[in-house]
Amino acid sequence: MDTPSVADLQHQAPDRSRRRRAALLLGPVTVGAVLTLSAATHPGGNHLLAFLAVPVWLLSGLIWISLLMTRGSGYRRSPWIIATPLIGALTLALVNSRLPMRAAFLISEPALTGYARSLPEQERLSFGEKRVGLFTVDTAQRWKGITRLGLANSGGMFIKCGFAHVPDGRVEDLGVSSFDHVTGDWYATCTDYD
Numbered sequence: 001m002d003t004p005s006v007a008d009l010q011h012q013a014p015d016r017s018r019r020r021r022a023a024l025l026l027g028p029v030t031v032g033a034v035l036t037l038s039a040a041t042h043p044g045g046n047h048l049l050a051f052l053a054v055p056v057w058l059l060s061g062l063i064w065i066s067l068l069m070t071r072g073s074g075y076r077r078s079p080w081i082i083a084t085p086l087i088g089a090l091t092l093a094l095v096n097s098r099l100p101m102r103a104a105f106l107i108s109e110p111a112l113t114g115y116a117r118s119l120p121e122q123e124r125l126s127f128g129e130k131r132v133g134l135f136t137v138d139t140a141q142r143w144k145g146i147t148r149l150g151l152a153n154s155g156g157m158f159i160k161c162g163f164a165h166v167p168d169g170r171v172e173d174l175g176v177s178s179f180d181h182v183t184g185d186w187y188a189t190c191t192d193y194d
Contacts (some may be wrong), residue, residue, distance in 0.1 A: 022080050025067070028060035029084045033091040040095045041104035041134065042154040043180070043188035044161030049153075060084060098180075105163070105182050108133020112186070115140075116147040116165045125150075137162070146173055148189070158194040163187065 032053055039049035064084040068076060094100060105112075111133035119126075119142040129138045129152055139150030139162070147165040155161035164174055164187045171179055177192040 024063060025080050025083055028056055028063060029087045032056040032060050033087050036091050036095060037100045040100040042151055043101060044155035044159055044190045046153045047156050102182060104134045108135055112163060119147060155190055159190055159192050161190040164189045
């Protein structure tokens, strides 16, 4: 087996240095984007994931600014330096378009529809966590043909969000603070308790 020459080792060192720079820039911003997009899959957002995403985005911004301010590091001329603001802008655009929530709903729609149909007609809410598709349902109610499913960790401290299956478009019968049509007879709902 041949041992590498000094010239080979010197040639490999810049490649490792470039990979480390790319990982330093892309690591935190990628984790922040994944946490943010995951939080945006719930109507009203998943507040636990959002709380985790904030310090990661702050760290990512601090790394990016400190690398821009470091003289002689080569980061200013690196094509990777644009990655942090580009990934941040793309994440913001996706969250504002509600695409993550709609995609997660479309993946879970058959499971949510089956679960909604399986619920008995009753006036009271039933409590208990059950994984349905990509979502964890913690409250469910089917009354007068309308099914309301509350999602765990969605909304906020005084806001409960989820989905409602409303046949015939009787949205006024929901009794919620806000609703947004998702697809067919399904609506994303939020109830503000404060």
